[in-house]
Amino acid sequence: MEVALRRNWRLAVRSLPWGWSTAALVLAGLLAVPVVTIPIGALSSAGDAWSHVAETLLPRYLGNTLILVAASGTIALTVGAGTAWLVAMCEFPGRRFFRWALVLPLAVPAYMAAYVYAGIFGVTGPLQRIFRMVVPGSGDAFLYWNVMRIEVVAVIFGLVLFPYVYLPTRALLESRAGPTLEAARVLGRGHRSVFWSVGLPLARPALAGGVALVLMEVINDYGAVKYFGVPTFTTGIFRSWFSLGDLDSAVRLSGILMLVVLVLLLVERWQRGQARYVAPGEASPAAPYRLKGGWAVLGVAFCAVPVALGFFVPVLQLGAWALRTAPEVVDARFVRMAANSLGLAGLAGLIAVGIALVLAYANRLDHTNLTRGASRVALLGYSVPGAVIAVGILTISIALDRFLGGGARLILTGTSAALLGAYVVRFIAVAYLPVEAGLERIGPNLTEASRMLGVRPLRTLLRVELPLLRGTIVAAGTLVVIDVLKELPLTLILRPFNFDTLATRAFQLATDEQVAESAPAALLVIACATTVIAFLHRTLDGRPERGR
Amino acid sequence: MVAEASPSGRPDPVLRLTDVGKRYARADADALRGIDLEVGDRELVAVVGQSGCGKTTLLRLVAGLEIPDRGTVSIGGRVVAGPGIWVAPEDRGVGMVFQDFALFPHLRVDQNVAYGLKHLPKRERISRAEAMLEMVELEGLARRYPHQLSGGQKQRVALARALAPEPRILLLDEPFSNLDSPLKVALREGLTSVLRRTGVPTLLVVHDVEDVVVLANRVAVLREGRIVRQGSPIGLCQNPGDAYVASFFDRLRLPEANRFPFDEVTESASGK
Numbered sequence: 001m002e003v004a005l006r007r008n009w010r011l012a013v014r015s016l017p018w019g020w021s022t023a024a025l026v027l028a029g030l031l032a033v034p035v036v037t038i039p040i041g042a043l044s045s046a047g048d049a050w051s052h053v054a055e056t057l058l059p060r061y062l063g064n065t066l067i068l069v070a071a072s073g074t075i076a077l078t079v080g081a082g083t084a085w086l087v088a089m090c091e092f093p094g095r096r097f098f099r100w101a102l103v104l105p106l107a108v109p110a111y112m113a114a115y116v117y118a119g120i121f122g123v124t125g126p127l128q129r130i131f132r133m134v135v136p137g138s139g140d141a142f143l144y145w146n147v148m149r150i151e152v153v154a155v156i157f158g159l160v161l162f163p164y165v166y167l168p169t170r171a172l173l174e175s176r177a178g179p180t181l182e183a184a185r186v187l188g189r190g191h192r193s194v195f196w197s198v199g200l201p202l203a204r205p206a207l208a209g210g211v212a213l214v215l216m217e218v219i220n221d222y223g224a225v226k227y228f229g230v231p232t233f234t235t236g237i238f239r240s241w242f243s244l245g246d247l248d249s250a251v252r253l254s255g256i257l258m259l260v261v262l263v264l265l266l267v268e269r270w271q272r273g274q275a276r277y278v279a280p281g282e283a284s285p286a287a288p289y290r291l292k293g294g295w296a297v298l299g300v301a302f303c304a305v306p307v308a309l310g311f312f313v314p315v316l317q318l319g320a321w322a323l324r325t326a327p328e329v330v331d332a333r334f335v336r337m338a339a340n341s342l343g344l345a346g347l348a349g350l351i352a353v354g355i356a357l358v359l360a361y362a363n364r365l366d367h368t369n370l371t372r373g374a375s376r377v378a379l380l381g382y383s384v385p386g387a388v389i390a391v392g393i394l395t396i397s398i399a400l401d402r403f404l405g406g407g408a409r410l411i412l413t414g415t416s417a418a419l420l421g422a423y424v425v426r427f428i429a430v431a432y433l434p435v436e437a438g439l440e441r442i443g444p445n446l447t448e449a450s451r452m453l454g455v456r457p458l459r460t461l462l463r464v465e466l467p468l469l470r471g472t473i474v475a476a477g478t479l480v481v482i483d484v485l486k487e488l489p490l491t492l493i494l495r496p497f498n499f500d501t502l503a504t505r506a507f508q509l510a511t512d513e514q515v516a517e518s519a520p521a522a523l524l525v526i527a528c529a530t531t532v533i534a535f536l537h538r539t540l541d542g543r544p545e546r547g548r
Numbered sequence: 549m550v551a552e553a554s555p556s557g558r559p560d561p562v563l564r565l566t567d568v569g570k571r572y573a574r575a576d577a578d579a580l581r582g583i584d585l586e587v588g589d590r591e592l593v594a595v596v597g598q599s600g601c602g603k604t605t606l607l608r609l610v611a612g613l614e615i616p617d618r619g620t621v622s623i624g625g626r627v628v629a630g631p632g633i634w635v636a637p638e639d640r641g642v643g644m645v646f647q648d649f650a651l652f653p654h655l656r657v658d659q660n661v662a663y664g665l666k667h668l669p670k671r672e673r674i675s676r677a678e679a680m681l682e683m684v685e686l687e688g689l690a691r692r693y694p695h696q697l698s699g700g701q702k703q704r705v706a707l708a709r710a711l712a713p714e715p716r717i718l719l720l721d722e723p724f725s726n727l728d729s730p731l732k733v734a735l736r737e738g739l740t741s742v743l744r745r746t747g748v749p750t751l752l753v754v755h756d757v758e759d760v761v762v763l764a765n766r767v768a769v770l771r772e773g774r775i776v777r778q779g780s781p782i783g784l785c786q787n788p789g790d791a792y793v794a795s796f797f798d799r800l801r802l803p804e805a806n807r808f809p810f811d812e813v814t815e816s817a818s819g820k
Contacts, residue, residue, distance in 0.1 A: 183650035185637040186611050187664030188713055194638075197663070201654040289636075 020457060021371050024362035027355050028374035031425050034392030035258075035380045042255030049246045053236075053253070061236045061253070065260075068154050068225075068232065069215050075158025076214040079306050080165025081207055085195060086303060088173035089181070091288035092296045098303040099170075100534075105310030106163040106479075107529030109486035109503070111223025112522045113156050115510045116314040118227065119321075121147040150230045157218050159310040164217070165210030167475075168437070172206040173199065191289050208271035209433055212264055216382050216429075219257060222489040223507055233257045234385045238489070254388040261383030265376070315526060321519035329520045333500075338524055341501040344416065345484035345528075348423040349431075349477040355424065356431035356476065361461055364439055375432065382429035386422075386490030393422045393494060419494045426490060427483050431476040438472035439465060482529045560625045561586040562749040563610060563717050568619030570605055580605055581773040583619070587717060587749050592763055594781075595753045596796050597770035603753035604647075606770070607719045610751065611644050612637035624716050643715030643748070647722045649706040651694040657681070657705050658690040664713040680708040683742060700731045704738065711746060718743075720752040736763065757781075757796040769793050 086092070087099045119125050173181070184198045200207075225232050231239075233253055240249040291299045359375045381389060397418045446464050455463065466473070488503050495504060502521040509518035568583040580602045587593045597603050608614040610621060612628065612635060620630035623642065628635040651660050662677040681687045684704035694702060703723065710718060723739065724732045740763055743750055752764065768778040769792070777784060777793050788794035 179646055179648060179650040180652060182611075182613050182637070183644070183646055183709075184652070184663065186613070186640075186642055186644045187709065188638050188641070189664070189666060190638055193666065198652055198654075201652075204654075 020358070020362035021366045024359050024371055025374050027358060028378035031355070031378040031381060031428055033396060034389050034422070034425055035377075035384050037392045037396075038251055038254050038258065038384065038388055042252045049240070049244065050249050050252055053240060053246075053249045057231070057236060058253075061231055061233050064150060064225075064230055065219065065232045065257075067150055068157065068218055068230070071151070071154035072157035072161065072218050073211055073215050075155060076162040076165050077207065077211050079158065079162040080210055081169055081200070081203065083162070083303050083306065084166045084169035084173060084203070085199060086299050088170050089195075089199070089289055090291050090299060092291040092299040094300055094303070098300075098307065101307045101311070102166050102303060103163050103533050104307060104530060105160045106482060107526045107533055108160045108311055108314050109223070109488070109522075109525065110157055110160050110217070110221050111227060111488065111510075112318070112506065112526070113160050113310070113314045114153065114224035114227050115515050115518070115522075116317045117152065117156060118147060119515055120313070120317055148228050150228075153224055153228045153230055156224060157214075157221070159306055161214045161217055162306060162310070164213040165207060168206035168210050168434070169203050172203055204271055205437070208268045209437065212268040213430070213433070215264055216261060219261060219383075220385050222385070222387070227510070234387070234489075237385055238387060250388070250391075254384060257385065258380065258383055262380075265379070265383070315523070318519045318523045318526070321516040322523050325517045326520045329517055334505075334520070337500045337502055337505055337521070340499065341485055341503070341525070342528060344420060344423065344501070345481045348420055348427065348484045349481040351420070352424050352428050352431040352480045353435070353473055353477040355428060356435045357461070357473070359428075359432060360436040360439055361457070361465070363436070365457055375436075379429040379432055381425040382427065384426075386426055386487060387493055389422050389426050390490045390493035393418055393425070415496055416499070419491065419496070422490050422494050423480075423484050423487065426487070427480045430479045430483055434472050434476040434479070435469065438469045442468055478532050478535075481532055485525050485529055561588045562591075562624055563587040563751060564620075564622045565606075565610070566620045566622075568609060568616050568621060570602075570609060570614060570616050579773045580609070580616075583773075583775060585768060585775065585778075587751050589749060590747045591765055592743060592750045592752065593766045593768065594764035595751070595768045595770050595775075596757055597753075597755065599755055601770045602773045603755070603770055604721060607644070607721050607751065607753055610717070611642050611719055612640050641713070641716045642719060643710035643713065643717070644719040645703070645706045645710050645721065645723060647725060649694075649702045651702055651705060651709075653694050655693075656690065657686065657692050657694070657697070660694070660705055661709045661712050663709060676712055677708075680712045681705075683711075683745070684708045684738070700735055703735065707739070707742065711742070711748065715748065718748045718750045720750060722754055723752065724754070724756075739763070769796065 083098070083102050087095055087102065121127055180202060181194060181198055184194045189197065219232075220234060221232075222234050222238060225235050226238075233256070237250045237253045237257075240246040240253065355378075359378055363371050363375050384392075442465060446468075486503060488507055491501055491504050492507070495501065502525045506518040506521040506525065509515070509521070563586065565583050565585040568580060570580045572579055583606065585593070585595075585606075595603055595606060605614060609616050609629065610623075615634055616629050620633075621628050622630075623640060626635075627633050628640055652663065655663065658674075658677045658681065661680050662673045665673040665676055668676065678687065678690070681690055684707055686701060686704050686708070689697065689701065689705075694705070697705065724735065743763075757767075764781055766778065767781050767784055768775045769784070770776070771792055777789055784793060785797040788797055
């Protein structure tokens with residue numbers, strides 16, 4: 001007995017997590033290189049072009065970006081929090097369907113939704129055609145609603161990105177918050193009162209995390225704002241880079257953008273840091289509020305509208321277009337593109353989740369600022385526009401190729417390995433944040449218990465955290481896969497010669513005003529993403545919903 | 549069935565469960581079958597049973613957190629659950645202390661206690677919360693947050709919070725399961741004194757008879773969703789009727805078994 005105790009103690013001491021910290025530092029360093037090149041470049045002396053950009057364009061870029069961030073963030077927060085509460089806490093017709101369907105807009109890339117809505121509201125679109133047919137005398141009149149506006153872009157962002165808020169908030173309400181919300185009810189507080197006084201405060205970490213993801217997506221978008229002619233930081237970077245050939249200004253703009261997102265990440269962190277909630281027991285969803293009459297109708301509408309506008313309307317419109325153009329568009333090349341897209345996305349997802357686990361777990365084993373700082377640095381990739389990461393990767397891969405003495409032979413540059421690396425740098429945060437939150441939810445006790453029983457960290461991870469986090473890990477990997485499938489600017493720059501993915505093809509056709517021809521590729525991206533989401537939802541929902 | 553009559557001369561019971569049943573789609577042992585149970589004024593009733601016998605479900609049915617499949621639940625003479633009737637938990641006037649206490653982590657102790665007093669004007673709310681904290685002897689900790697409290701303190705806050713709105717009945721879910729032994733004794737005494745002072749009718753579920761006996765004036769033994777025996781603790785102890793019931797009361801008849809197993813080990817070791 002005593003011997004065993006002593007042995008366990010020794011094991012626990014001996015397995016101090018040096019290896020983990022080192023691995024985390026190395027990985028974080030690798031991930032950070034393409035990102036860190038940006039501020040270093042931005043600190044070098046400014047060229048003449050920059051003063052021009054700073055004076056004439058910067059205020060407009062800044063204004064538009066802030067408007068977009070504020071408006072789409074508010075929409076995503078309202079819709080995401082509201083639907084999460086309804087689905088987790090209320091009983092109304094169609095709840096089970098909406099619980100699942102509310103995730104679907106994640107499958108629709110913002111730029112594809114943008115083409116669709118521009119098409120629907122455009123002069124030759126179905127709405128205006130119907131209007132002309134119904135309203136007599138308007139036949140030839142040039143009827144024109146200007147939908148190419150920043151407000152419309154913000155709404156589109158809100159509609160396709162709100163699931164980033166909905167998903168973590170719903171998960172939190174359904175598991176951890178259950179008993180606490182029940183306590184509030186038993187104390188005699190009504191539905192709305194419980195929502196404001198307990199539900200929202202408890203959900204705050206999930207809300208903050210979700211909104212942070214939404215805003216980063218908004219800042220990173222290139223396709224939608226380009227199509228709608230709304231100049232933002234990202235389009236500004238593209239412009240100064242590709243049109244004006246001014247790398248210096250592009251790097252500076254990216255530097256400012258990185259600062260903005262750094263602030264955002266810090267706010268999210270601070271929100272979570274304040275809420276050091278101890279998980280009260282195991283998952284037990286609260287008894288539902290039964291919505292009746294008008295409230296039930298409102299509840300259904302509040303869920304149905306975002307699902308319809310964020311998913312079904314774009315999909316149906318794309319479907320209509322695809323029916324017309326598929327026979328000529330779908331060929332051997334199309335199939336190859338699809339294989340490229342899926343293979344890359346799957347690999348990137350696996351790698352990203354693996355790295356995220358190492359980083360998050362090292363952070364948990366070793367609470368020094370060094371490890372924590374390493375993971376923060378590694379996450380910065382998400383805050384940097386895809387195009388900027390692409391150039392960072394290009395620079396590095398060219399330098400490496402030169403170092404390897406390739407001369408004419410390029411080992412890394414222009415290969416899918418470079419593209420894959422860029423995806424991981426870009427999307428590691430998507431995998432990391434849920435894994436870290438999941439580890440936090442489990443709490444340190446189990447890890448410590450396992451280690452005090454003489455089990456080393458790696459085995460503890462495999463035997464304790466991984467099984468408990470299975471759902472979280474599948475979810476994290478899936479989010480990465482979907483993001484890679486939808487990714488555009490980075491792929492446009494880094495793809496090997498004569499290499500197309502579904503996203504790049506759809507983008508090229510749409511910008512050439514061949515929107516209908518782009519529909520099959522767009523639809524396939526959405527179909528893949530939808531399938532993945534459906535699979536994910538089934539895996540995660542194996543457990544019973546209510547009762548104990 | 550009933551081994552001993554409850555205190556005589558009760559008018560309308562505060563809580564009455566009549567033939568209450570609850571089944572789950574997953575066919576767990578947690579279901580309840582034909583439960584008849586009453587809690588009278590100023591009475592403390594304990595429900596004892598192994599885990600999974602439906603104890604917690606029983607409390608949740610009374611609180612309104614579950615909906616029974618059949619039977620009726622009435623509180624203070626008013627039917628709160630029955631055929632075609634279901635009153636939401638927020639409208640039942642029930643106080644509940646959850647097994648894990650379920651304190652609101654984002655609210656201070658005094659805010660937790662005042663949470664159920666929304667109907668009172670602010671000044672009264674504050675003074676009532678202060679009075680409740682004084683009653684559970686935590687007046688010094690009003691400004692703390694739940695994560696700054698010990699387990700025993702958390703339980704007292706949960707108790708103060710549940711009693712603050714003057715519920716018609718108090719429900720206690722395994723009040724001692726999350727606490728360690730020396731604390732249990734002190735808390736049991738604290739809890740008894742608080743319950744005695746307020747006189748609030750109480751329904752308590754536990755898996756361990758040790759906790760109950762000193763507290764309850766009536767004990768119901770629950771097994772696989774049925775009440776198999778009901779009576780005073782002394783009565784059940786002297787005449788348990790079957791082995792299952794007896795297993796809960798074993799310890800009382802053999803006080804030496806109450807000692808730590810360590811004693812046994814030492815004795816046998818020294819005997820060698």
